[in-house]
Amino acid sequence: MVLNKKQHDTPARTVTLPVSQPSQRLPGDPEFPTPGGPMIHSANTGQPITHPLGSKARVLLCSVFGPYAQNDEYGSRSINPMELYHNQVTRTHGPFSLRMFHRSWGLMLIQANLSASCTLLDFPVLKRFIEEISTEKYDVIGIGAIMPNVGKVQEMCRLIRLHQPNATIVIGGHIANMPTLPKRIDADHIVRGEGVRWFQRFLGEPDDRPFRHPMIMSGIGARTMGVTLSEKPGDVAATLIPSVGCPIGCNFCSTSAMFGGKGRFINFYETGDELFEVMLELERTLKINSFFVMDENFLLHRKRALRLLELMEEHNKSWALYVFSSANVLKSYSIEQLVALGISWVWMGLEGKSSKYAKLSGTDTLELVKMLQSHGVRVLGSTIIGMEEHTPDNIDIAIDYAVSHDTEFHQFMLYTPIPGTPLWEEMRNSGALTDPQSREACDSHGQLRFNFTHPNLKDGVETEMLVRAFTRDFDVNGPSVLRVARTTLAGYKRYRKHPDLRIRKRFQQEAADLASVYAGGIWAARRWFADQPQVRDRLAGVLNDLYKVCGLKSRLLAPLIGRYLYSKIKQEDTRLKTGWTYEPPTFYELNELARKTHDPIQSKSPAGQWIPPLPTLAQPAAT
Ligand code: B12
Numbered sequence: 001m002v003l004n005k006k007q008h009d010t011p012a013r014t015v016t017l018p019v020s021q022p023s024q025r026l027p028g029d030p031e032f033p034t035p036g037g038p039m040i041h042s043a044n045t046g047q048p049i050t051h052p053l054g055s056k057a058r059v060l061l062c063s064v065f066g067p068y069a070q071n072d073e074y075g076s077r078s079i080n081p082m083e084l085y086h087n088q089v090t091r092t093h094g095p096f097s098l099r100m101f102h103r104s105w106g107l108m109l110i111q112a113n114l115s116a117s118c119t120l121l122d123f124p125v126l127k128r129f130i131e132e133i134s135t136e137k138y139d140v141i142g143i144g145a146i147m148p149n150v151g152k153v154q155e156m157c158r159l160i161r162l163h164q165p166n167a168t169i170v171i172g173g174h175i176a177n178m179p180t181l182p183k184r185i186d187a188d189h190i191v192r193g194e195g196v197r198w199f200q201r202f203l204g205e206p207d208d209r210p211f212r213h214p215m216i217m218s219g220i221g222a223r224t225m226g227v228t229l230s231e232k233p234g235d236v237a238a239t240l241i242p243s244v245g246c247p248i249g250c251n252f253c254s255t256s257a258m259f260g261g262k263g264r265f266i267n268f269y270e271t272g273d274e275l276f277e278v279m280l281e282l283e284r285t286l287k288i289n290s291f292f293v294m295d296e297n298f299l300l301h302r303k304r305a306l307r308l309l310e311l312m313e314e315h316n317k318s319w320a321l322y323v324f325s326s327a328n329v330l331k332s333y334s335i336e337q338l339v340a341l342g343i344s345w346v347w348m349g350l351e352g353k354s355s356k357y358a359k360l361s362g363t364d365t366l367e368l369v370k371m372l373q374s375h376g377v378r379v380l381g382s383t384i385i386g387m388e389e390h391t392p393d394n395i396d397i398a399i400d401y402a403v404s405h406d407t408e409f410h411q412f413m414l415y416t417p418i419p420g421t422p423l424w425e426e427m428r429n430s431g432a433l434t435d436p437q438s439r440e441a442c443d444s445h446g447q448l449r450f451n452f453t454h455p456n457l458k459d460g461v462e463t464e465m466l467v468r469a470f471t472r473d474f475d476v477n478g479p480s481v482l483r484v485a486r487t488t489l490a491g492y493k494r495y496r497k498h499p500d501l502r503i504r505k506r507f508q509q510e511a512a513d514l515a516s517v518y519a520g521g522i523w524a525a526r527r528w529f530a531d532q533p534q535v536r537d538r539l540a541g542v543l544n545d546l547y548k549v550c551g552l553k554s555r556l557l558a559p560l561i562g563r564y565l566y567s568k569i570k571q572e573d574t575r576l577k578t579g580w581t582y583e584p585p586t587f588y589e590l591n592e593l594a595r596k597t598h599d600p601i602q603s604k605s606p607a608g609q610w611i612p613p614l615p616t617l618a619q620p621a622a623t
């Protein structure tokens with residue numbers, strides 16, 4: 001999910017971006033406005049342009065069209081599915097890969113904060129997008145995208161001009177930082193930076209109202225081992241978006257650069273009290289008790305986090321928080337504080353020992369990960385392959401070092417300069433970029449090849465090295481979805497008798513499936529990996545621990561559920577071998593005014609349904 005996201009290693013400090021600060025223009029950008037082309041806006045600085053219809057305009061917000069996980073002429077790539085885990089974390093885990101989708105949160109946030117009539121079409125197939133724009137009339141059509149999807153944005157703009165010649169086309173999201181974008185697409189506005197306030201101003205709406213948080217379930221359609229996971233209340237987390245950007249401003253970090261770069265970020269919620277209110281609303285509406293906190297470095301905002309902790313204690317909330325954090329920021333809290341705050345899952349950059357970004361001096365990530373796991377904190381480690389210091393001779397050492405962390409999940413990504421970042425600028429100036437015009441943006445997603453000339457790694461060797469890293473991690477540590485059981489069990493053992501009921505309750509909630517689903521899953525996997533002694537014995541060790549703690553129930557359920565899961569794993573394996581891919585459903589959501597003014601079309605294309613793979617691929621047998 002987070003390309004090149006690996007360090008958060010500067011001591012905590014908080015600086016809020018004042019609306020009036022100038023944001024950096026990219027040297028070589030087209031003039032503002034581009035003669036004959038779209039206007040480019042630096043949204044973080046504020047701008048005066050308003051649509052003539054103001055808040056009476058009818059708005060459509062749309063993500064890029066699918067299918068995503070199949071090669072096509074618009075830049076979809078089978079290697080680049082619309083999935084977080086299967087794309088860059090459990091890519092080589094076969095039937096054990098965690099499959100799941102996440103909505104387009106940026107677009108949801110914009111829709112939730114507009115008073116104008118606003119429809120959101122998320123993950124349409126091309127036919128569904130055409131159906132919408134050729135049936136309904138819109139004054140403004142906003143598309144949110146990232147760079148690899150530029151071919152789709154180009155096609156969507158062409159189609160809008162064809163079917164809705166009077167609509168104003170606005171493009172936002174990370175794609176906006178692509179210097180060649182204005183020349184490649186026929187749009188009216190390209191918006192760099194925070195989109196909510198920009199859109200409010202564009203529609204003449206007040207831009208000083210508190211942010212309304214959309215009600216977001218974090219994952220959709222989760223599935224692993226051939227089974228769709230439960231989505232009943234309490235089983236899925238809500239997504240919480242406290243801030244965007246990061247003040248640390250590492251030179252490769254596109255999410256920091258997007259929202260102002262070093263020293264800047266944008267808070268949607270300044271205080272722990274505001275955040276707590278939002279969390280209460282999410283809890284009430286979605287019936288959840290865990291939160292995927294979509295904030296680059298949530299714990300860096302120390303005052304807000306500690307106030308949230310006070311409120312959780314005061315109101316007796318046994319919430320679990322899944323956060324992104326750096327090792328150093330994590331270390332600035334005591335483990336008691338982290339546990340009390342419900343930190344139960346951490347996404348963390350793991351430094352290579354000799355990395356030039358090794359500013360984690362004094363932090364032993366191996367020790368830190370072990371310590372966190374012993375308190376039940378599940379860790380997703382992130383390692384970059386192809387750092388400047390990597391060579392064919394030392395890459396295995398780097399991979400082994402990463403794998404030795406034995407984190408629950410491990411993301412591997414290729415080092416990739418992204419337009420808008422200082423690193424990209426630096427490489428452009430030095431002539432190191434192999435594709436400065438981003439012509440091959442659809443293959444520049446961090447899972448295939450470099451977009452720069454590496455000093456030591458030549459001739460495309462990085463493609464295999466990346467797969468080697470994933471494979472090594474899987475072969476040594478086994479399936480991620482089951483590694484989770486070991487750490488959950490460790491937390492449960494440690495805290496099940498904790499004197500504070502609030503804390504005890506969280507660990508009990510997290511351990512609820514250990515004796516059944518996890519016991520069965522491990523039982524099945526142990527059989528699946530019968531001829532891989534290292535993984536098999538590891539799984540057997542966890543299963544025995546689990547039997548000791550969970551007793552007879554787990555001993556009875558493990559073979560029962562295990563046999564069922566084993567057959568599902570086999571089926572999933574066959575499915576994958578016949579080319580099955582996973583596509584997200586289409587979402588079609590109208591806000592209050594849109595529901596009044598608008599007759600939603602009865603789509604003939606798949607909407608809100610699973611979209612099957614293209615017929616050219618072999619269909620798996622129905623199960
Ligand atoms: C969730 C997520 C995903 C989800 C996608 C869900 C979806 N529906 O698109 C998943 C996991 C599937 C995913 C996949 C990928 N992702 Co991703 N992902 C993210 C992540 C973590 C969060 C995005 C988010 O919701 N942020 C919070 C919201 C509030 O911020 P926002 O999206 O930026 O939206 C704000 C503005 O951008 C703007 N805005 C957004 N849309 C629009 C539209 C208009 C019209 C306007 C005016 C403004 C506007 O306003 C919003 C509110 O301020 C970001 C990293 C990050 N921290 O942002 C990476 C990120 C967006 N992903 C990235 C990449 C590269 C990928 C992948 C290629 C995989 C990879 N190798 O990492 C794949 C591509 C999949 C595909 N086939 O398209 C890069 C994009 C880099 C770039 N310059 O284009 C990012 C920035 C991570 C990174 N640092 O490298 N990703």
Ligand code: SF4
Binds near residue numbers: 004005009246250
């Ligand atoms: S700028 Fe912040 S979010 Fe980006 S990599 Fe550095 S510490 Fe992490």
